[in-house]
Amino acid sequence: MMDDRSTEVIIAGAGPAGLATSACLTRYSIPHVVLEREQCHSSLWKMKAYDRCNLHLAKEFCQLPHMPHMSHLPTYIPRKSFIEYLDSYVDFFNIRPIYHRCVESAFYEQKAKIWSVLTKNTEEKDDRSRDLFTGKFLVVATGENSEGNIPDIKGLESFTGKMMHSSEYKTGFKFNGKKVLVVGCGNSGMEIAYDLSNHGAKTSIVVRSPFHVVTKEMIRVGMSLMRYLNCPIWLVDFLILVWTKFKFGNLSKYKIFKPAEGPMLGKAVRGRSPVIDVGTIKHIKTDKIKVTSGISNIEGSKVTFVNGEQEDFHAIIFATGYKCTTKNWFKENYFLDETGMPLQKFPHHWKGKNGVYCAGFSQKGLAGVSFDAQLIADDIANKLNDT
Numbered sequence: 001m002m003d004d005r006s007t008e009v010i011i012a013g014a015g016p017a018g019l020a021t022s023a024c025l026t027r028y029s030i031p032h033v034v035l036e037r038e039q040c041h042s043s044l045w046k047m048k049a050y051d052r053c054n055l056h057l058a059k060e061f062c063q064l065p066h067m068p069h070m071s072h073l074p075t076y077i078p079r080k081s082f083i084e085y086l087d088s089y090v091d092f093f094n095i096r097p098i099y100h101r102c103v104e105s106a107f108y109e110q111k112a113k114i115w116s117v118l119t120k121n122t123e124e125k126d127d128r129s130r131d132l133f134t135g136k137f138l139v140v141a142t143g144e145n146s147e148g149n150i151p152d153i154k155g156l157e158s159f160t161g162k163m164m165h166s167s168e169y170k171t172g173f174k175f176n177g178k179k180v181l182v183v184g185c186g187n188s189g190m191e192i193a194y195d196l197s198n199h200g201a202k203t204s205i206v207v208r209s210p211f212h213v214v215t216k217e218m219i220r221v222g223m224s225l226m227r228y229l230n231c232p233i234w235l236v237d238f239l240i241l242v243w244t245k246f247k248f249g250n251l252s253k254y255k256i257f258k259p260a261e262g263p264m265l266g267k268a269v270r271g272r273s274p275v276i277d278v279g280t281i282k283h284i285k286t287d288k289i290k291v292t293s294g295i296s297n298i299e300g301s302k303v304t305f306v307n308g309e310q311e312d313f314h315a316i317i318f319a320t321g322y323k324c325t326t327k328n329w330f331k332e333n334y335f336l337d338e339t340g341m342p343l344q345k346f347p348h349h350w351k352g353k354n355g356v357y358c359a360g361f362s363q364k365g366l367a368g369v370s371f372d373a374q375l376i377a378d379d380i381a382n383k384l385n386d387t
């Protein structure tokens with residue numbers, strides 16, 4: 001059972017990157033389709049974020065092309081308003097993603113000079129139901145965060161309590177009075193630990209590597225200095241580090257250590273986001289949240305840590321980051337590396353040969369998404385004009 005649909009551009013993924021690319025193509029009246037595996041656009045924001053997750057970056061760094069945020073909105077937009085913004089973006093640009101289409105394979109047909117994209121129709125009862133889409137151009141926009149990563153920990157399968165990835169976590173409400181271990185101290189882990197602690201859970205968090213703790217205001221000032229005054233990254237990092245010393249003091253006595261690389265440089269070079277504190281540090285300082293070392297193994301409800309300590313837990317939340325799954329379906333051996341991320345680094349990452357592009361893979365959040373979408377649409381428009 002297979003339908004064949006052909007168009008100019010196939011966009012895989014209807015998150016902010018797919019939507020932004022679609023809007024930019026629409027402004028050039030370039031025909032395209034947007035394929036989305038879920039039943040809604042922006043599934044990360046609508047389905048996979050915890051309840052108290054709001055934008056960490058100021059609104060001027062979180063807008064998509066050709067639609068600024070409303071001036072009455074606060075500087076740091078609540079997730080609910082951001083979803084409303086995305087809904088109005090879709091309405092305004094009349095974006096009609098095709099839902100329940102999970103891209104399973106994409107390859108380039110050299111002779112015909114077209115991309116063939118096969119999708120599984122996840123709504124159909126018939127497991128063999130597939131659609132074939134063909135186009136001159138392919139935009140990979142399935143996101144850096146398309147699948148939760150759960151590490152291989154010795155004995156994990158024997159854990160008797162509740163276990164989930166941070167993308168499934170909504171609220172700490174049900175964990176009142178329970179002993180909960182959060183694994184991972186990125187932005188998800190630190191905020192989920194805070195939420196659990198606020199809901200009366202006896203919360204511990206695994207910290208196994210150094211990381212920066214900042215505030216959203218520090219990042220806003222840092223990003224503004226770079227964007228509007230062209231301030232060098234080392235100077236921005238220096239200022240932020242001085243500011244963090246005043247704000248948080250020395251956190252090493254709480255087993256939190258700073259990496260050698262500054263917060264903005266670490267983000268730019270390695271894509272490692274500094275932790276934007278939402279109140280977790282205060283709970284760590286007042287012993288409401290316990291910091292533990294890495295996990296050595298798990299047996300039943302007992303977790304053994306690398307420093308030899310042991311503790312029983314009712315639940316474990318894996319805030320251990322995400323995997324990008326492009327390698328599962330992008331069948332060409334160029335453009336993406338073995339982790340599924342672009343081979344070329346920013347700012348050359350967005351374009352490959354044979355009309356393939358990627359949007360949203362520069363590890364620069366929504367600002368990176370907008371940058372990519374505009375460049376991609378301009379490039380496709382130029383190519384179509386030349387033919």
Ligand SMILES: Cc1cc2nc3c(=O)[nH]c(=O)nc-3n(C[C@H](O)[C@H](O)[C@H](O)COP(=O)(O)OP(=O)(O)OC[C@H]3O[C@@H](n4cnc5c(N)ncnc54)[C@H](O)[C@@H]3O)c2cc1C
Binds near residue numbers: 061101144367
């Ligand atoms: C909890 C959280 C909070 C964040 N907060 C911020 C923030 O405040 N500011 C900021 O700038 N960035 C933030 N980010 C970064 C985030 O990556 C971007 O905000 C943005 O969502 C990226 O958009 P995207 O379209 O590239 O990817 P996504 O939002 O992940 O969208 C990709 C879409 O592709 C779909 N898809 C995946 N695989 C397939 C497939 N095989 N076939 C069809 N469809 C598929 C997915 O279902 C999804 O709808 C946050 C990330 C997380 C995880």
Ligand SMILES: NC(=O)C1=CN([C@@H]2O[C@H](COP(=O)(O)OP(=O)(O)OC[C@H]3O[C@@H](n4cnc5c(N)ncnc54)[C@H](OP(=O)(O)O)[C@@H]3O)[C@@H](O)[C@H]2O)C=CC1
Binds near residue numbers: 322
């Ligand atoms: N409101 C917002 O704006 C929010 C934004 N985000 C963003 O979403 C993206 C994803 O964030 P997040 O989900 O936190 O993922 P991250 O990849 O940023 O963090 C994953 C964390 O898990 C740790 N980890 C991984 N494996 C293990 C293991 N086996 N044992 C112990 N620790 C482990 C990592 O430590 P190590 O470094 O040692 O590998 C790291 O601390 C980031 O860009 C983040 O900034 C997330 C939440 C909210």
Ligand SMILES: O=C(O)C(=O)Cc1c[nH]c2ccccc12
Binds near residue numbers: 057273363364365
């Ligand atoms: O939330 C994230 O990690 C993002 O990708 C947003 C983001 C883009 N640039 C940054 C610099 C510092 C902290 C977060 C971000």
